[in-house]
Amino acid sequence: MRLAVASGKGGTGKTLVATNLAWSLAARRAGVAYVDADVEAPNGHLFFQPDFTWIERHGVPVPTLDGAHCAGCGECASACQFGAIVSGPDAVTVYPDLCHACGVCLRACPEASLREVVRETGTLRRGHVGRMGFVDGTLDPGEARSAPLIQATVALGGEANLAVLDAPPGTSCAAVAAVEDADLVILVCEPTPFGLHDLELSLQMCATLGLEAAAVINRSDLGDSQVRSLLARERVPVLAEVPFDPEIAAACASGMLASAQVPGFASTVEAVADQLLARCGGRQ
Protein backbone atom coordinates (compact mmCIF):
# COMPACT_ATOMS: atom_id res chain seq x y z
CA MET A 1 0.00 0.00 0.00
CA ARG A 2 1.43 3.34 -1.03
CA LEU A 3 0.12 6.67 0.17
CA ALA A 4 1.59 9.62 -1.69
CA VAL A 5 1.47 13.01 0.00
CA ALA A 6 1.62 15.67 -2.68
CA SER A 7 0.93 19.35 -3.20
CA GLY A 8 0.60 21.77 -6.07
CA LYS A 9 3.53 23.81 -4.85
CA GLY A 10 6.13 23.79 -2.08
CA GLY A 11 5.49 25.24 1.35
CA THR A 12 1.91 24.04 1.78
CA GLY A 13 2.67 21.69 4.65
CA LYS A 14 3.24 18.58 2.57
CA THR A 15 6.23 17.40 4.61
CA LEU A 16 4.41 18.33 7.82
CA VAL A 17 1.57 15.98 6.86
CA ALA A 18 3.79 13.23 5.43
CA THR A 19 6.17 13.02 8.38
CA ASN A 20 3.55 13.21 11.10
CA LEU A 21 1.21 10.83 9.31
CA ALA A 22 3.97 8.26 8.76
CA TRP A 23 4.94 8.47 12.41
CA SER A 24 1.37 8.07 13.55
CA LEU A 25 0.77 5.10 11.24
CA ALA A 26 4.02 3.49 12.43
CA ALA A 27 2.77 3.74 16.00
CA ARG A 28 -0.33 1.77 15.00
CA ARG A 29 1.10 -0.80 12.68
CA ALA A 30 4.41 -2.54 11.86
CA GLY A 31 5.93 -2.31 8.40
CA VAL A 32 5.37 1.41 7.86
CA ALA A 33 8.04 3.49 6.11
CA TYR A 34 8.40 7.18 5.45
CA VAL A 35 9.81 7.67 1.95
CA ASP A 36 11.15 11.06 0.97
CA ALA A 37 10.94 11.25 -2.82
CA ASP A 38 11.17 15.04 -2.92
CA VAL A 39 14.71 14.48 -4.14
CA GLU A 40 15.50 18.08 -5.01
CA ALA A 41 14.87 19.18 -1.43
CA PRO A 42 14.50 16.15 0.83
CA ASN A 43 14.04 17.37 4.38
CA GLY A 44 12.15 14.55 6.08
CA HIS A 45 15.41 13.36 7.63
CA LEU A 46 15.59 16.59 9.63
CA PHE A 47 12.48 15.56 11.57
CA PHE A 48 13.51 11.97 12.17
CA GLN A 49 17.30 11.82 12.37
CA PRO A 50 17.18 8.21 11.19
CA ASP A 51 19.79 5.55 11.77
CA PHE A 52 20.98 4.75 8.29
CA THR A 53 21.84 1.16 7.50
CA TRP A 54 22.43 1.47 3.76
CA ILE A 55 23.65 4.36 1.61
CA GLU A 56 24.36 4.05 -2.09
CA ARG A 57 25.05 6.32 -5.03
CA HIS A 58 22.45 6.08 -7.75
CA GLY A 59 23.14 6.60 -11.41
CA VAL A 60 21.66 6.32 -14.85
CA PRO A 61 23.41 4.87 -17.89
CA VAL A 62 24.31 7.25 -20.70
CA PRO A 63 25.93 6.42 -24.03
CA THR A 64 29.49 7.47 -24.64
CA LEU A 65 32.06 7.07 -27.40
CA ASP A 66 34.85 6.94 -24.88
CA GLY A 67 37.58 7.25 -27.49
CA ALA A 68 36.11 4.72 -29.91
CA HIS A 69 36.13 5.44 -33.64
CA CYS A 70 33.09 7.38 -34.88
CA ALA A 71 32.28 7.52 -38.59
CA GLY A 72 30.03 10.54 -38.15
CA CYS A 73 27.25 8.67 -39.93
CA GLY A 74 24.49 10.08 -37.69
CA GLU A 75 22.67 6.74 -37.30
CA CYS A 76 22.66 7.15 -33.53
CA ALA A 77 21.12 10.63 -33.77
CA SER A 78 18.48 9.46 -36.24
CA ALA A 79 17.54 6.57 -33.98
CA CYS A 80 17.24 8.59 -30.77
CA GLN A 81 13.63 9.60 -30.03
CA PHE A 82 14.68 12.22 -27.54
CA GLY A 83 17.19 14.39 -29.36
CA ALA A 84 19.71 13.35 -26.72
CA ILE A 85 22.59 12.50 -29.03
CA VAL A 86 23.89 14.61 -31.90
CA SER A 87 26.61 13.49 -34.28
CA GLY A 88 29.37 15.70 -35.59
CA PRO A 89 31.88 14.80 -38.32
CA ASP A 90 33.83 12.33 -36.18
CA ALA A 91 32.31 12.43 -32.71
CA VAL A 92 28.98 12.61 -30.95
CA THR A 93 27.64 14.94 -28.28
CA VAL A 94 25.33 13.44 -25.68
CA TYR A 95 22.88 15.58 -23.68
CA PRO A 96 22.49 13.58 -20.47
CA ASP A 97 19.48 15.52 -19.24
CA LEU A 98 17.58 14.57 -22.39
CA CYS A 99 18.75 10.94 -22.43
CA HIS A 100 16.21 8.33 -21.32
CA ALA A 101 18.77 5.52 -21.18
CA CYS A 102 16.82 3.46 -23.72
CA GLY A 103 19.96 2.06 -25.36
CA VAL A 104 18.57 2.47 -28.89
CA CYS A 105 21.58 4.46 -30.10
CA LEU A 106 23.96 1.69 -29.01
CA ARG A 107 22.17 -0.80 -31.21
CA ALA A 108 21.89 1.68 -34.08
CA CYS A 109 25.61 2.40 -34.35
CA PRO A 110 27.00 0.40 -37.29
CA GLU A 111 30.52 0.73 -35.89
CA ALA A 112 29.47 -0.53 -32.44
CA SER A 113 31.33 2.45 -31.08
CA LEU A 114 28.95 3.46 -28.31
CA ARG A 115 28.84 1.95 -24.88
CA GLU A 116 27.05 2.87 -21.69
CA VAL A 117 28.65 4.43 -18.67
CA VAL A 118 26.82 5.10 -15.46
CA ARG A 119 26.40 8.76 -14.69
CA GLU A 120 25.70 9.28 -11.01
CA THR A 121 22.81 11.61 -10.28
CA GLY A 122 22.16 11.23 -6.58
CA THR A 123 22.21 9.22 -3.37
CA LEU A 124 19.75 6.71 -1.93
CA ARG A 125 19.57 6.03 1.79
CA ARG A 126 17.68 3.51 3.85
CA GLY A 127 17.41 3.33 7.60
CA HIS A 128 14.92 3.40 10.42
CA VAL A 129 13.58 5.53 13.22
CA GLY A 130 12.52 3.16 15.98
CA ARG A 131 10.38 0.64 14.14
CA MET A 132 9.47 2.99 11.31
CA GLY A 133 11.38 2.49 8.08
CA PHE A 134 13.01 5.48 6.45
CA VAL A 135 14.08 5.94 2.83
CA ASP A 136 15.18 9.04 1.01
CA GLY A 137 16.75 10.09 -2.27
CA THR A 138 18.89 13.19 -2.74
CA LEU A 139 19.54 14.57 -6.19
CA ASP A 140 23.03 15.95 -6.83
CA PRO A 141 23.14 19.76 -7.04
CA GLY A 142 22.69 21.01 -10.59
CA GLU A 143 21.35 17.67 -11.83
CA ALA A 144 18.39 18.11 -14.17
CA ARG A 145 17.00 14.60 -14.52
CA SER A 146 15.29 13.63 -11.30
CA ALA A 147 12.78 11.02 -12.47
CA PRO A 148 15.12 7.97 -12.41
CA LEU A 149 16.23 8.72 -8.86
CA ILE A 150 12.63 9.31 -7.75
CA GLN A 151 11.58 5.99 -9.24
CA ALA A 152 14.46 4.24 -7.45
CA THR A 153 13.51 5.93 -4.18
CA VAL A 154 9.86 4.94 -4.53
CA ALA A 155 10.84 1.37 -5.45
CA LEU A 156 13.10 1.07 -2.40
CA GLY A 157 10.38 2.49 -0.17
CA GLY A 158 7.79 0.25 -1.79
CA GLU A 159 9.34 -2.73 -0.05
CA ALA A 160 7.49 -1.60 3.09
CA ASN A 161 3.94 -2.83 3.74
CA LEU A 162 2.69 0.69 4.03
CA ALA A 163 4.78 3.45 2.48
CA VAL A 164 4.07 7.13 3.00
CA LEU A 165 5.67 8.94 0.07
CA ASP A 166 6.66 12.57 0.38
CA ALA A 167 6.30 13.53 -3.30
CA PRO A 168 7.95 16.46 -5.06
CA PRO A 169 5.62 19.47 -5.28
CA GLY A 170 3.93 20.38 -8.53
CA THR A 171 2.66 18.29 -11.42
CA SER A 172 5.90 17.89 -13.42
CA CYS A 173 7.48 14.59 -14.48
CA ALA A 174 9.12 14.51 -11.05
CA ALA A 175 5.78 14.60 -9.23
CA VAL A 176 4.30 12.05 -11.64
CA ALA A 177 7.25 9.70 -11.11
CA ALA A 178 6.57 9.75 -7.37
CA VAL A 179 2.78 9.35 -7.37
CA GLU A 180 2.09 7.17 -10.40
CA ASP A 181 1.88 3.88 -8.52
CA ALA A 182 0.26 5.24 -5.38
CA ASP A 183 -2.95 3.69 -4.06
CA LEU A 184 -4.06 7.06 -2.75
CA VAL A 185 -2.74 10.58 -3.31
CA ILE A 186 -3.22 12.89 -0.35
CA LEU A 187 -3.19 16.45 -1.66
CA VAL A 188 -2.17 19.03 0.89
CA CYS A 189 -3.74 22.32 -0.12
CA GLU A 190 -4.49 25.79 1.16
CA PRO A 191 -7.84 27.57 0.83
CA THR A 192 -6.50 30.58 -1.07
CA PRO A 193 -6.88 31.59 -4.73
CA PHE A 194 -3.33 30.38 -5.48
CA GLY A 195 -4.02 27.20 -3.56
CA LEU A 196 -7.15 26.69 -5.64
CA HIS A 197 -5.23 26.91 -8.88
CA ASP A 198 -2.53 24.50 -7.66
CA LEU A 199 -5.20 22.11 -6.45
CA GLU A 200 -6.93 22.16 -9.83
CA LEU A 201 -3.65 21.16 -11.50
CA SER A 202 -2.99 18.42 -8.94
CA LEU A 203 -6.50 17.00 -9.34
CA GLN A 204 -6.01 17.03 -13.09
CA MET A 205 -2.77 15.10 -12.69
CA CYS A 206 -4.51 12.48 -10.52
CA ALA A 207 -7.38 12.19 -13.00
CA THR A 208 -4.99 11.77 -15.93
CA LEU A 209 -3.08 9.05 -14.08
CA GLY A 210 -6.28 7.41 -12.85
CA LEU A 211 -5.30 7.89 -9.21
CA GLU A 212 -7.62 8.17 -6.26
CA ALA A 213 -7.22 11.49 -4.42
CA ALA A 214 -8.03 12.78 -0.94
CA ALA A 215 -7.22 16.14 0.60
CA VAL A 216 -5.88 17.73 3.74
CA ILE A 217 -6.63 21.44 3.98
CA ASN A 218 -3.80 23.23 5.75
CA ARG A 219 -4.13 26.69 7.31
CA SER A 220 -7.81 25.97 6.88
CA ASP A 221 -8.99 29.04 8.76
CA LEU A 222 -7.37 31.44 6.27
CA GLY A 223 -8.68 32.25 2.82
CA ASP A 224 -12.05 31.41 1.36
CA SER A 225 -14.37 28.52 0.54
CA GLN A 226 -13.46 27.88 -3.09
CA VAL A 227 -11.07 25.02 -2.36
CA ARG A 228 -13.77 23.26 -0.35
CA SER A 229 -16.33 23.74 -3.13
CA LEU A 230 -13.90 22.35 -5.69
CA LEU A 231 -13.19 19.30 -3.52
CA ALA A 232 -16.91 18.75 -2.98
CA ARG A 233 -17.64 19.10 -6.68
CA GLU A 234 -14.89 16.62 -7.57
CA ARG A 235 -16.02 14.29 -4.77
CA VAL A 236 -12.57 14.32 -3.19
CA PRO A 237 -12.83 13.44 0.50
CA VAL A 238 -11.28 15.87 2.98
CA LEU A 239 -9.33 13.82 5.52
CA ALA A 240 -8.58 16.74 7.80
CA GLU A 241 -8.53 20.48 8.18
CA VAL A 242 -5.55 21.93 9.99
CA PRO A 243 -6.08 25.50 11.24
CA PHE A 244 -3.13 27.86 11.32
CA ASP A 245 -1.21 27.42 14.55
CA PRO A 246 2.05 29.20 15.34
CA GLU A 247 3.07 26.28 17.54
CA ILE A 248 2.96 23.94 14.54
CA ALA A 249 5.09 26.37 12.57
CA ALA A 250 7.54 26.65 15.49
CA ALA A 251 7.84 22.86 15.80
CA CYS A 252 8.55 22.54 12.06
CA ALA A 253 11.09 25.33 12.16
CA SER A 254 13.03 23.58 14.89
CA GLY A 255 12.94 20.20 13.16
CA MET A 256 10.46 18.57 15.53
CA LEU A 257 7.38 16.54 14.72
CA ALA A 258 4.49 18.88 15.39
CA SER A 259 2.33 15.98 16.59
CA ALA A 260 4.77 15.42 19.43
CA GLN A 261 4.48 19.07 20.48
CA VAL A 262 0.94 20.20 19.71
CA PRO A 263 -1.78 17.94 21.17
CA GLY A 264 -4.53 19.34 18.94
CA PHE A 265 -2.55 18.59 15.83
CA ALA A 266 -1.64 15.14 17.16
CA SER A 267 -5.28 14.16 17.45
CA THR A 268 -5.99 15.46 13.93
CA VAL A 269 -3.18 13.31 12.54
CA GLU A 270 -4.29 10.29 14.54
CA ALA A 271 -7.79 10.63 13.15
CA VAL A 272 -6.39 10.71 9.61
CA ALA A 273 -4.23 7.65 10.34
CA ASP A 274 -7.29 5.77 11.63
CA GLN A 275 -9.32 6.70 8.56
CA LEU A 276 -6.54 5.53 6.27
CA LEU A 277 -6.04 2.26 8.10
CA ALA A 278 -9.77 1.65 7.93
CA ARG A 279 -9.72 2.33 4.18
CA CYS A 280 -6.77 0.11 3.43
CA GLY A 281 -7.67 -2.57 5.98
CA GLY A 282 -9.03 -4.90 3.33
CA ARG A 283 -6.40 -4.48 0.65
CA GLN A 284 -2.99 -4.56 2.16
Place this chain on the structure above:
Amino acid sequence: MSDMDKQSPVRGCVAVAVVEGSDLSAAVGAHFGRSPRFLLVRDSGANVQALDNSHAEAAQGAGTATASLLIRNGVTVVLAGQFGPKAEDALRAGGILPVVVRPGTRADEALAQLQPEMLRAAD
Protein backbone atom coordinates in the same frame (compact mmCIF):
# COMPACT_ATOMS: atom_id res chain seq x y z
CA MET B 1 14.05 7.25 -45.85
CA SER B 2 13.45 10.05 -48.34
CA ASP B 3 16.13 11.82 -50.33
CA MET B 4 15.93 14.71 -47.91
CA ASP B 5 17.02 12.50 -45.07
CA LYS B 6 20.32 11.63 -46.67
CA GLN B 7 23.46 13.65 -46.33
CA SER B 8 23.59 16.16 -49.15
CA PRO B 9 26.69 16.01 -51.33
CA VAL B 10 26.37 19.73 -52.04
CA ARG B 11 28.56 21.94 -49.86
CA GLY B 12 27.22 25.18 -48.54
CA CYS B 13 23.56 24.77 -47.68
CA VAL B 14 21.75 27.47 -45.71
CA ALA B 15 18.65 26.48 -43.76
CA VAL B 16 16.06 29.15 -42.94
CA ALA B 17 13.52 28.48 -40.18
CA VAL B 18 10.05 29.39 -41.44
CA VAL B 19 6.53 28.85 -40.21
CA GLU B 20 5.04 28.36 -43.65
CA GLY B 21 5.77 28.91 -47.31
CA SER B 22 8.17 27.18 -49.64
CA ASP B 23 9.97 30.02 -51.39
CA LEU B 24 12.24 32.82 -50.28
CA SER B 25 9.39 35.28 -49.74
CA ALA B 26 8.60 33.36 -46.54
CA ALA B 27 9.22 35.02 -43.17
CA VAL B 28 11.97 33.81 -40.84
CA GLY B 29 10.48 31.92 -37.87
CA ALA B 30 10.93 32.91 -34.24
CA HIS B 31 12.34 29.79 -32.66
CA PHE B 32 14.79 27.28 -34.12
CA GLY B 33 13.76 24.07 -32.36
CA ARG B 34 10.05 24.82 -32.63
CA SER B 35 10.22 25.66 -36.31
CA PRO B 36 7.83 23.39 -38.24
CA ARG B 37 9.71 23.89 -41.50
CA PHE B 38 13.08 24.87 -42.90
CA LEU B 39 13.91 26.11 -46.38
CA LEU B 40 17.14 24.55 -47.57
CA VAL B 41 18.84 27.03 -49.84
CA ARG B 42 21.66 25.86 -52.08
CA ASP B 43 23.53 27.39 -55.00
CA SER B 44 23.05 30.98 -53.78
CA GLY B 45 19.28 30.71 -53.86
CA ALA B 46 18.92 28.91 -57.19
CA ASN B 47 17.86 25.74 -55.40
CA VAL B 48 15.26 25.96 -52.58
CA GLN B 49 13.67 22.95 -50.96
CA ALA B 50 11.26 22.81 -48.01
CA LEU B 51 12.12 20.39 -45.21
CA ASP B 52 9.41 19.72 -42.64
CA ASN B 53 10.54 19.30 -39.04
CA SER B 54 8.72 16.51 -37.25
CA HIS B 55 10.51 17.39 -33.99
CA ALA B 56 8.91 20.82 -33.62
CA GLU B 57 6.25 19.50 -31.24
CA ALA B 58 8.52 17.28 -29.14
CA ALA B 59 8.07 17.83 -25.42
CA GLN B 60 11.81 17.72 -24.85
CA GLY B 61 14.87 17.66 -27.04
CA ALA B 62 13.22 19.52 -29.93
CA GLY B 63 16.26 21.74 -30.40
CA THR B 64 18.86 18.99 -30.46
CA ALA B 65 16.71 16.69 -32.61
CA THR B 66 16.13 19.53 -35.06
CA ALA B 67 19.89 20.15 -35.12
CA SER B 68 20.40 16.48 -36.03
CA LEU B 69 17.89 16.80 -38.85
CA LEU B 70 19.84 19.69 -40.33
CA ILE B 71 23.17 17.91 -39.82
CA ARG B 72 21.79 14.92 -41.76
CA ASN B 73 20.79 17.24 -44.55
CA GLY B 74 24.23 18.75 -44.92
CA VAL B 75 23.30 22.21 -43.70
CA THR B 76 26.20 24.56 -42.95
CA VAL B 77 24.42 27.73 -41.80
CA VAL B 78 21.00 28.13 -40.21
CA LEU B 79 18.94 31.29 -39.73
CA ALA B 80 16.27 31.62 -37.04
CA GLY B 81 14.91 34.20 -34.62
CA GLN B 82 16.39 32.47 -31.62
CA PHE B 83 18.28 29.33 -30.59
CA GLY B 84 18.15 27.45 -27.31
CA PRO B 85 21.51 26.86 -25.64
CA LYS B 86 21.53 23.08 -26.25
CA ALA B 87 20.41 23.53 -29.84
CA GLU B 88 23.16 26.04 -30.46
CA ASP B 89 25.73 23.73 -28.89
CA ALA B 90 24.48 20.77 -30.95
CA LEU B 91 24.55 22.79 -34.17
CA ARG B 92 28.13 23.89 -33.58
CA ALA B 93 29.14 20.33 -32.67
CA GLY B 94 27.68 19.28 -36.02
CA GLY B 95 29.57 21.99 -37.87
CA ILE B 96 26.57 24.28 -38.46
CA LEU B 97 26.74 28.01 -37.84
CA PRO B 98 23.60 29.34 -36.11
CA VAL B 99 22.75 32.92 -37.13
CA VAL B 100 20.15 34.98 -35.28
CA VAL B 101 17.83 36.97 -37.54
CA ARG B 102 14.93 39.20 -36.55
CA PRO B 103 11.82 37.02 -36.81
CA GLY B 104 9.50 38.06 -39.62
CA THR B 105 12.30 39.16 -41.94
CA ARG B 106 11.80 37.86 -45.49
CA ALA B 107 14.07 34.89 -46.11
CA ASP B 108 15.68 36.40 -49.20
CA GLU B 109 16.41 39.67 -47.37
CA ALA B 110 17.91 37.80 -44.44
CA LEU B 111 20.06 35.76 -46.81
CA ALA B 112 21.24 38.86 -48.63
CA GLN B 113 22.36 40.42 -45.36
CA LEU B 114 24.34 37.36 -44.42
CA GLN B 115 26.54 36.78 -47.43
CA PRO B 116 29.95 37.08 -45.77
CA GLU B 117 29.13 34.75 -42.91
CA MET B 118 27.49 32.28 -45.23
CA LEU B 119 30.49 32.07 -47.43
CA ARG B 120 32.90 31.64 -44.59
CA ALA B 121 30.93 28.87 -42.95
CA ALA B 122 30.10 27.17 -46.21
CA ASP B 123 33.70 26.40 -47.12
